[in-house]
Amino acid sequence: MKQQLPTLEEEKKLWSKGQRFVIGVDEVGRGPLAGPVVAAACYFSFENDEARQEILDLGIKDSKFVSPKKREKIFNFLISSNSVKYGIGVIDEVTIDKINILQASLLAMKDAIEDLKMENFEGAYALIDGRDVIPNVQMSQKAIIKGDGKVLSIAAASILAKVTRDKMMEEYAKKYPQYLFEKHKGYGTKLHMEAIKEHGPCEIHRKSFLHM
Numbered sequence: 001m002k003q004q005l006p007t008l009e010e011e012k013k014l015w016s017k018g019q020r021f022v023i024g025v026d027e028v029g030r031g032p033l034a035g036p037v038v039a040a041a042c043y044f045s046f047e048n049d050e051a052r053q054e055i056l057d058l059g060i061k062d063s064k065f066v067s068p069k070k071r072e073k074i075f076n077f078l079i080s081s082n083s084v085k086y087g088i089g090v091i092d093e094v095t096i097d098k099i100n101i102l103q104a105s106l107l108a109m110k111d112a113i114e115d116l117k118m119e120n121f122e123g124a125y126a127l128i129d130g131r132d133v134i135p136n137v138q139m140s141q142k143a144i145i146k147g148d149g150k151v152l153s154i155a156a157a158s159i160l161a162k163v164t165r166d167k168m169m170e171e172y173a174k175k176y177p178q179y180l181f182e183k184h185k186g187y188g189t190k191l192h193m194e195a196i197k198e199h200g201p202c203e204i205h206r207k208s209f210l211h212m
Contacts, residue, residue: 010088020123024153032186039108087115
């Protein structure tokens, strides 16, 4: 059975109620043993039906179900499109260890929204992937479980966050080549666990995840 693509239905409902900016928010990197958690926030600002169709034709869906090559293609389109406004939030491993991964994820989402650099949040509404809304954000919000598989703006945010984080981990791989971060992006694969066993943890490992 063909997987259903995320739609604009949630956005359309809110647009029809006068919410001008419907912001999809998602994070990537809650599970890895190393590196940051990265969030993205984005909203669509379509000039016309043609621009809307262009976004729909990309085949955007939850980043976990998009190949790296296609993710990169969608990412490059999103960051250069006049129809997409986006922000990125990054919380490093030191902060993750200090405040825990859930709070770090929510903080990354807050930072991503602030990175949109909106003058004010009047007419803005955030759709958040997951169970939790974001603390200390002055706008209406709705948490949607598995939202990255249902809501187009959340799915777009998931790809923005995923590609951003992957690029960061590829840069870390140059600094710490012994861990092969370019292959597993910090997740707890057999390859990664063997590298930690051989070399011990490095600066970007999450000490709380390794029970140190």
